[in-house]
Amino acid sequence: MKILIAFLIFLTLAAIGSAVRLWRVKKRLSEMTGALRDVRDGNGNRRLLAGPSEPIAPLAYEMNEIVRAYEDRLAQFRQTAETNKRLMTSLSHDVRTPLTTLIGYLDAAQKGIVTGKEREEYIETARRKAYDLKAYIDVLFDWFKLNSDEFVMEIVPVEAGELTRNILIDWIPIFESQGIAVEIDIAEESVPAALDSGSYTRILNNLIQNLVSHSRADRVEARLSKRDDCFEFTLSDNGVGIAKEALDQVFNRLYTRDPADSERGSGLGLSIARQLTGKMGGRISAESRVGEGTSFTLAFPLIRSEALRR
Numbered sequence: 001m002k003i004l005i006a007f008l009i010f011l012t013l014a015a016i017g018s019a020v021r022l023w024r025v026k027k028r029l030s031e032m033t034g035a036l037r038d039v040r041d042g043n044g045n046r047r048l049l050a051g052p053s054e055p056i057a058p059l060a061y062e063m064n065e066i067v068r069a070y071e072d073r074l075a076q077f078r079q080t081a082e083t084n085k086r087l088m089t090s091l092s093h094d095v096r097t098p099l100t101t102l103i104g105y106l107d108a109a110q111k112g113i114v115t116g117k118e119r120e121e122y123i124e125t126a127r128r129k130a131y132d133l134k135a136y137i138d139v140l141f142d143w144f145k146l147n148s149d150e151f152v153m154e155i156v157p158v159e160a161g162e163l164t165r166n167i168l169i170d171w172i173p174i175f176e177s178q179g180i181a182v183e184i185d186i187a188e189e190s191v192p193a194a195l196d197s198g199s200y201t202r203i204l205n206n207l208i209q210n211l212v213s214h215s216r217a218d219r220v221e222a223r224l225s226k227r228d229d230c231f232e233f234t235l236s237d238n239g240v241g242i243a244k245e246a247l248d249q250v251f252n253r254l255y256t257r258d259p260a261d262s263e264r265g266s267g268l269g270l271s272i273a274r275q276l277t278g279k280m281g282g283r284i285s286a287e288s289r290v291g292e293g294t295s296f297t298l299a300f301p302l303i304r305s306e307a308l309r310r
Helices: 002-040 057-094 096-110 116-146 160-177 197-214 269-279 305-309
Strands: 156-159 181-186 192-195 219-227 230-237 283-289 293-301
Touching: 096 116, 116 197, 116 269, 156 160, 156 197, 160 181, 160 192, 160 197, 160 219, 160 230, 192 197, 192 293, 197 230, 197 269, 197 293, 269 283
Parallel strands: 181 219
Antiparallel strands: 156 192, 219 230, 230 293, 283 293
16 A cells, blocks of 8 residues: 555656646747747847756757858848949949940040041040940959859869960950060969869959059069969069058958049959859968059969879
8 A cells, every 4th residue: 555655656746747847848948939039030149048958958059050040141141232232332333434434435436526546546445445344244244143043163174274374365465555564484384273264264364454453563473383282373563552451351342442443343353253262172362562562372272184184
């Protein structure tokens, strides 16, 4: 009889304990529901607290990770939205202004307002501005494509030395027209690397375009060499240089050296170069001294030469 009574007491206490634990779990679940409701309403700092011994602790920790990841994505979305807003705001100036100027030059030439040599100069100016406008639109297209789900790379083994040489050759006439002396030093030995040729071309074009537009240099050095397990491409100029506080920002989206400069461009070229470099496993850096010039350096891993023959 005593054993039966003790057993009944044990069952009663166990039932009470289970009920208490169940009540605590229900209470904690209710608190978690309220916390999630706060997160949904915009309180991203809300977190779920639970002791290590609590049954719901793994669930609370996992939900905290989900909330943190959600807030990170939301912050990135807000930053992208703000960037796109600024981009569209600047678009009205950066496209409309040169387009209006371009139309003005062409109208003057077509209507006979200017004649002879002056007319030819107007047409040549209009041609240059048309190319500048095309370059700006190309950068915009690259930016939106790079930040969309449709962007893909075809990274394959390439001969980086030959690819770099061909890109630089296309710029020689532009350097000459700008009065910029260029020295090209590319390793004669094989420089095998895994790259997306189009993206690598865009990176170099953006770096060179930035140099031509902003450096005010009259001498440029382009060097490519092998270093340990990577190759380095360095583009240096003897231009005006970049102040240290500005150098830390040159790869940021929409950064421009002089916001008052109507010819400043989109402020996206170097940001695109950095993103493309990272997507191909490379790195990009910049060094500069005011009044002495600027150097941009790209570095990409090398691969085995045999991969080029496959």
